[in-house]
Amino acid sequence: MNEKTVTPELAREHGLSPAEYGTVLGILGRTPSLTELGIFSVMWSEHCSYKSSRIHLKKFPTKGPRVLQGPGENAGIVDIGDGLAVVFKMESHNHPSFIEPYQGAATGVGGILRDVFTMGARPIASLNSLRFGRPEHPRTRYLVSGVVSGIAGYGNCIGVPTVGGEVSFDECYDGNILVNAFTLGVVRHERIWLGTAAGVGNPVIYVGSKTGRDGIHGATMASGEFDEKSEEKRPTVQVGDPFTEKLLLEACLELMRTDAIVGIQDMGAAGLTSSSFEMASRGGSGFLMDLDRVPQREEGMTPYELMLSESQERMLIVAKKGREDEVREIFEKWDLDVSVIGEVTGDGIGRVRWRGKTVAEIPIAALTDKAPVYDRPAERPEGQDALQRLDSAGLPAPSDLGETWVRLMCGPELADKKWVFRQYDHMIRTNTLILPGSDAAVLRVKGTRKGIALSVDCNSRYCYLDPFVGGMIAVCEGARNVACSGAEPIGLSDCLNFGNPEKPEVMWQFRSAIEGMAKACEALGVPVVSGNVSFYNETMGKGIHPTPAVAMVGLLEEASKRRVQWFSTDGDLILLAGADRLGVHLGGSLYLKEIHGKVAGTPPPVDLAHEKRLQEFLREAASVDLIASAHDLAEGGFACALAESCISGPGSAMGARVLNPFPDTTRPDFAMFSECQGAVLLSCAPAKRDALLELARRFRITMKELGVVVGEHVDIEGLARVGAAELRTAWSEGFAAALGLEK
Amino acid sequence: MKTAVLVFPGSNCDHDAYHALKHVVGVDAEFVWHKQGTLDGFDAVVIPGGFTYGDYLRSGAMAKLSPVMGAVRRFAEGGGPVIGICNGFQILLEAGLLPGAMIVNDSLRFVCDYVHLRAGTDRTPFTRGIPEGTILKIPVAHYQGNYYADEQTLSFLEERGQVVFRYCDPEGNVTRESNPNGSARNIAGICSEAGNVLGMMPHPERCSEEAMGSADGRRLFDALVAWLGERTA
Amino acid sequence: MKAKIYVTLKRGVLDPPGKAIRASLSHLGIDGVEDVRVGKFMEITLKEIGVDEARRRLDEACRRLLANTVIEEYRIEIGG
Amino acid sequence: MKAKIYVTLKRGVLDPPGKAIRASLSHLGIDGVEDVRVGKFMEITLKEIGVDEARRRLDEACRRLLANTVIEEYRIEIGG
Numbered sequence A: 001m002n003e004k005t006v007t008p009e010l011a012r013e014h015g016l017s018p019a020e021y022g023t024v025l026g027i028l029g030r031t032p033s034l035t036e037l038g039i040f041s042v043m044w045s046e047h048c049s050y051k052s053s054r055i056h057l058k059k060f061p062t063k064g065p066r067v068l069q070g071p072g073e074n075a076g077i078v079d080i081g082d083g084l085a086v087v088f089k090m091e092s093h094n095h096p097s098f099i100e101p102y103q104g105a106a107t108g109v110g111g112i113l114r115d116v117f118t119m120g121a122r123p124i125a126s127l128n129s130l131r132f133g134r135p136e137h138p139r140t141r142y143l144v145s146g147v148v149s150g151i152a153g154y155g156n157c158i159g160v161p162t163v164g165g166e167v168s169f170d171e172c173y174d175g176n177i178l179v180n181a182f183t184l185g186v187v188r189h190e191r192i193w194l195g196t197a198a199g200v201g202n203p204v205i206y207v208g209s210k211t212g213r214d215g216i217h218g219a220t221m222a223s224g225e226f227d228e229k230s231e232e233k234r235p236t237v238q239v240g241d242p243f244t245e246k247l248l249l250e251a252c253l254e255l256m257r258t259d260a261i262v263g264i265q266d267m268g269a270a271g272l273t274s275s276s277f278e279m280a281s282r283g284g285s286g287f288l289m290d291l292d293r294v295p296q297r298e299e300g301m302t303p304y305e306l307m308l309s310e311s312q313e314r315m316l317i318v319a320k321k322g323r324e325d326e327v328r329e330i331f332e333k334w335d336l337d338v339s340v341i342g343e344v345t346g347d348g349i350g351r352v353r354w355r356g357k358t359v360a361e362i363p364i365a366a367l368t369d370k371a372p373v374y375d376r377p378a379e380r381p382e383g384q385d386a387l388q389r390l391d392s393a394g395l396p397a398p399s400d401l402g403e404t405w406v407r408l409m410c411g412p413e414l415a416d417k418k419w420v421f422r423q424y425d426h427m428i429r430t431n432t433l434i435l436p437g438s439d440a441a442v443l444r445v446k447g448t449r450k451g452i453a454l455s456v457d458c459n460s461r462y463c464y465l466d467p468f469v470g471g472m473i474a475v476c477e478g479a480r481n482v483a484c485s486g487a488e489p490i491g492l493s494d495c496l497n498f499g500n501p502e503k504p505e506v507m508w509q510f511r512s513a514i515e516g517m518a519k520a521c522e523a524l525g526v527p528v529v530s531g532n533v534s535f536y537n538e539t540m541g542k543g544i545h546p547t548p549a550v551a552m553v554g555l556l557e558e559a560s561k562r563r564v565q566w567f568s569t570d571g572d573l574i575l576l577a578g579a580d581r582l583g584v585h586l587g588g589s590l591y592l593k594e595i596h597g598k599v600a601g602t603p604p605p606v607d608l609a610h611e612k613r614l615q616e617f618l619r620e621a622a623s624v625d626l627i628a629s630a631h632d633l634a635e636g637g638f639a640c641a642l643a644e645s646c647i648s649g650p651g652s653a654m655g656a657r658v659l660n661p662f663p664d665t666t667r668p669d670f671a672m673f674s675e676c677q678g679a680v681l682l683s684c685a686p687a688k689r690d691a692l693l694e695l696a697r698r699f700r701i702t703m704k705e706l707g708v709v710v711g712e713h714v715d716i717e718g719l720a721r722v723g724a725a726e727l728r729t730a731w732s733e734g735f736a737a738a739l740g741l742e743k
Numbered sequence B: 001m002k003t004a005v006l007v008f009p010g011s012n013c014d015h016d017a018y019h020a021l022k023h024v025v026g027v028d029a030e031f032v033w034h035k036q037g038t039l040d041g042f043d044a045v046v047i048p049g050g051f052t053y054g055d056y057l058r059s060g061a062m063a064k065l066s067p068v069m070g071a072v073r074r075f076a077e078g079g080g081p082v083i084g085i086c087n088g089f090q091i092l093l094e095a096g097l098l099p100g101a102m103i104v105n106d107s108l109r110f111v112c113d114y115v116h117l118r119a120g121t122d123r124t125p126f127t128r129g130i131p132e133g134t135i136l137k138i139p140v141a142h143y144q145g146n147y148y149a150d151e152q153t154l155s156f157l158e159e160r161g162q163v164v165f166r167y168c169d170p171e172g173n174v175t176r177e178s179n180p181n182g183s184a185r186n187i188a189g190i191c192s193e194a195g196n197v198l199g200m201m202p203h204p205e206r207c208s209e210e211a212m213g214s215a216d217g218r219r220l221f222d223a224l225v226a227w228l229g230e231r232t233a
Numbered sequence C, D: 001m002k003a004k005i006y007v008t009l010k011r012g013v014l015d016p017p018g019k020a021i022r023a024s025l026s027h028l029g030i031d032g033v034e035d036v037r038v039g040k041f042m043e044i045t046l047k048e049i050g051v052d053e054a055r056r057r058l059d060e061a062c063r064r065l066l067a068n069t070v071i072e073e074y075r076i077e078i079g080g
């Protein structure tokens, strides 16, 4: 069979620019074979090479006393004491999920799980961050059902609880949904494995499912904009097989308890290519691989296809020479394919053979070191000033505040997400102490007294209006949510979803968001240990709001000190911590969007020093048992936070009677729904009041006593009052109703 | 006193069952791989939940063919206590150790949530001391938990006291709204005619500690320990 | 050789997917559908073992695994 | 009138159920099965709207709901 001859045109069709193709010719000193072209094209795609983002990602703080592994491996690792560590990462599966929501989301979950267990950790929890178009858009309902059942289908089957996430809707995602999946695992320090290939003569072993023609060009697809041609790319959709992944998980963890291996990595984007070249690059070695020995599902696969296939549920292992049989025995026990397909070499060259011929021969260091890096032009969009202008005073005041309140609470943004997480097994493994529905989920770590708190956040309206402040807020909110549960944030992973980086405005958004996030991370002392960039979230030239989702991981030394967001006891006092952070901030608010149909203004200001004190105060208050609940003010402002604390608990709805926190404002709607950063609604037993106020003084946190948990109504005196039970019913049905889904 | 926790390819509540038995209740437990053909030396058998063989054909269908299921049959015929939870229940149905079949939830969606159960009989080793009418709070997590049997079988089950649990509201009323999956007559769990084999969709192993939101599930395992103690005494 | 197996729910057994499809079709404005029953369909590739032997083996496969005769019935079609 | 719809995975698309069933059959000792592909099968009862109209509506139903044309293909059989 004759491979197509490589021409500059073909290189361009593979997404390599003329300059990039020139570099390829320089590295090889000849025209690449088709297989080699495929390898360069995927390795240098945006998705794998981070060519447009790398120089900016360097701005993140990635070190800290607890960090055992920062960015650069399959996932980040953070020490939690007692010889244990948590391994976590978030990744996007946006484009595949738009094309085929069930399988796209499912394989997204499968991929992130592999990233975590490839390091030796047993996955114990997953999160997901989802963005869809307008609820009334004709495709939204189908996409929501498909994505949610895909996440459920994969996660439930493999037996890892999905304990939290976020779901949000905006017109800007009509043609580009976001599906970001996060998984966290736990590992003993001495069982950590890295994706490295070392030791000349050591066997390279393929395990897992057979290779088919799945998702060929998935990685390059994720790096290109959508257009009408996307339809043609459809048959490359990958189908997930969670059952096989469960076997693979158990087999890999069993293997990792031996010392038979040197390194291991999953075959994710760009499959055999990225796993082999990345492992050799990290190990400073080379390899020789024989593609005829790759287990194949389809007939007549070419070397190009074998190297680029994105078939799921596969791993690449470098074992110690002579230990092949141990590896084989374990994988055969679990009914998985296993095949020695090559060996590690010392010459720094990646050699691929097929039917007795060498089909690729690439110097690994050059492939990695000479990978393109771009400092793309960045420019603040012309319309940004206009966007930030907002005449609040000119907004008409709603005639019925109670009705407006209910409307916000029952809209798809704030409504109960139980329709979603009821489909996720969130209890399996019996660690979930705080189930989905609170600011953060909390899991216990069996065998210790510790707890892990998890939250994923991003307000993309804020990021759109001011990506720098929006980026800061994403980090602060994540950390605050975790602090509300009583935990200390110890690390984060992110998924940076943006439009086309070749547009200077998008690059400006990207750079600004990273700088804002980095600043907040520095201030709060939270390292970024892993993450993912998804560019080209554009359809027909229209980009999404910048959406840097932040998955925050927190640690509780004593899981028993966890706190939830809801009120639990009649007679408890209600207080606002950080009361001086309140202000009339309507920019980017949910109220402005949902009730007035505008996305404008600037996001609420952030005070990082205050934020840090506030979070320390919250942890201390929880650990000495001064508070019963804590819930931060976010979307929907004070009134919606209060309502959530009343109705989101597992028991029956609670009533509350509180003062208007803004007694001076002439606009009651602003008092209720204006948003701010750094205020938290607390409840405490009356007997704890004095001590709590004293503690707040110590942390220089302004407290305002607002009222009491009581009665059958959520009542903001002088402003509005709604029945708690009715609100709860409407709120719990709001999500399905807004999307026209079955209850 | 030793309990077997069966492990099939795709079982995933095996560790939870083991944890509840060994670390919460404090009875000896051991994993038994599905290829094992005997259960000698065990006093009780737990078939845990999960997605054996991915539930790809029908839930529980492929697992029933494993060698260990022959041993389970003999163990059950000898009067030994067997509990199948969720996928374990589905396996018992497929294997014909309990009557009826499971179809997909009427919502067509997976459901994970706390539900309430009304106990129907205390004659099984797992419900000794849980009198009829007791209300338990226990979570479900399944996609195919819609219990089906023909009318005649359903009547037999009722007449012979084989309906062990029904879905109910927090007050114990067996209502349509409290049925999470469309099961015939709100059935959540049934036992064999002799009473020693129990299949149930809800997960007692998930709620054996207060920290998990309910410790009602523990009552089933405590009952088992008491029952086994009486038998050996 | 090729064979096909059709597994369908017995009459009288509830078919939630069928019911849901029927409702969705009418939401979509596709009228005239009175009933939908959903079944499984398997395309099997066999070694050349002759029609009778193939039928015997597939029948056994259906009874023991592919169909749950409490709720389902099956039909085997050899060839085609 | 009656119709049948067969929905099968496109060639090359991974079929996890088919793969698992094939493995189970060989564990059962039922030999000779080389490949299994699982599909959906729907029996539809329609109002008497004529063959052409029925085909048109079912085709629309398949494209919009019954088949996921990204990974599946379908076949409609009217009558029988």
Ligand SMILES: Nc1ncnc2c1ncn2[C@@H]1O[C@H](COP(=O)(O)OP(=O)(O)O)[C@@H](O)[C@H]1O
Binding pocket: A047, A048, A057, A060, A070, A071, A072, A073, A074, A075, A076, A089, A091, A115, A268, A269, A494, A495, A496, A528, A529, A530, A531, A532, A533
């Ligand atoms: N936004 C980001 N922030 C921090 N680290 C990142 C970010 N994006 C990517 N990384 C890191 O870069 C490395 C490569 O990421 P990726 O290519 O997504 O991994 P994989 O090969 O598992 O798909 C990982 O270690 C990842 O954690």
Ligand SMILES: [Mg+2]
Binding pocket: A074, A115, A266, A268
């Ligand atoms: Mg990886």
